[in-house]
Amino acid sequence: MSASVGIVSVQRAQFVSPLTFKSGAVLPCYELVYETYGTLNADRSNAVLVCHALSGNHHVAGYYAGDPKNVGWWDTMIGPGKPVDTDKFFVIGVNNLGGCHGSTGPSSINPDGGQPYGADFPVVTVEDWVQSQARLADLLGIRQFAAVMGGSLGGMQAMQWALSFPGRVRHVLAIATAPRLTAENIAFNDVARNAILTDPDFHDGHYYRHGTVPARGLRLARMLGHITYLSDDAMADKFGRQLRQGKLGYSYDIDFEIESYLRYQGDKFATYFDANTYLLMTKALDYFDPARDYGDNLDQAFAAARAGFLVVSFTTDWRFSPERSRAIVNALLHNRRNVSYAEITSTHGHDSFLMEHPHYHEVMRTYLDNIARECAA
């Protein structure tokens, strides 16, 4: 049994020089919250950046003092003796701009007017996040990451690092991700957004000043998203057609266990997540498309990359299918970059990347052990 990184604490970095977003919008100043685990070595070559997905944050591993149940979202992957071994690596988790866990986002106070940004927070892209993360790296004195890694939307950021800052990342671990979303995937996101946008409590994104929360919309968005992160098989295994009360109720109350589960997940999510952040995150997913600036030619988009890549997909992940990962692999192959690709047999759909799966973890551990040896050399 591998150990936890133990008690961790949140750190805060302030940036006072303006950040120009891809959209042209300018954020005059901002804060990022982050956590670090492990020790930065003398030549600062062992830093690993972990990028989070839609609902993630900077709390990647360990737990907080006095709150042992609040365990980081990728604690199975990161810690002493774990695939991302904090005895070897200095690991950074950061809450992205636009987030709702402490970094500047829609619920933060807009210095221009003294009210929460709300809908005035600029639409943020994966490229913008990478720019802001690079500034955090500057602040921490990290010129080049040993690796940048992430799953899903986090994997998009990891890839973008190799494209935006080819000289600042030696390895990219892109897990359960895609070089761009498909139409079907964008469609799911838009239904989720519409659930929020049409909630009467949304008030065009300025619900903070109305003292309301568009919880119904956010709840529906999460329920829909949750379905797409699972697989048909996983749902059948876990819930099947099990009835909550053992018999049909002939009403619109909960009959089936799956309904109970989804409603619970939706309710829970709506209590801690910010609807505007949800909107921003889904837009960042939809907009990510490095090939767009290259006449839809992904090979050309990846020509700038210098990093070695580990690309990982999961057989039952239909939201970010193995074919999407293969497109990334092919673009790297065509540019003759170092790339390895593992397609993990797993029943858990898109959520597989968060699961403790022996072979998946062995693939990650083996690749990362090689990186650790490079750092030590």
Add this chain to the structure above:
Amino acid sequence: MSRHEHTALAAARPDFAAIAAWIPHGASVLDLGCGDGSLLRYLQDKLQVRGYGVEIDDLNIVACIRSGVNVIQGDLESGLSGFESNAFDYVILSQTLQATRHTEPLMQEMLRVGREGIVSFPNFGYWRNRLNILNGNMPVSDDLPYQWYDTPNVHLCTLHDFETFCSEHRIHILDRRVMADGSEVKLLPNLLGSTAVYRFKRAG
């Protein structure tokens, strides 16, 4: 890998040395069914090739990553559609041909993706195999280490068979090396050779 390990590997897998002798320094290589990546590691260390392997087995994927070899998990039987035409100088199929189901299209795909192809396979026409059959048994040997009921080999052939196949499929054989017990065989290769390695390209 150390020099000693290389020497040991070349002795254990004489086809590796034969393959390495044909490949120029710095070439790009795709190794189909690359196993634990030992051939690619050997070629990388010896010739600084830019190599990629294709492998289906989970444990082999980990072994390849461990030895610092690029590996793409995939099934050869579903084709090489992910690979661009003429993407590699050499496409290698080492001791795998006989275990492929769609052998014909795979050979064609090798020559679409690579400038040249290299295959090695056990020669079913080797005298010991013939003797086994003559005695009424399926051959079992170092080159064919399986029983009839558990063998992955579905397309075994002799040197003659392979060469006929090539001429019928407009594949031009450039080079051939036949071996038995680690030494080259010149005389009566289809009878005295246990393993063969061929280098070939598209005819015309």
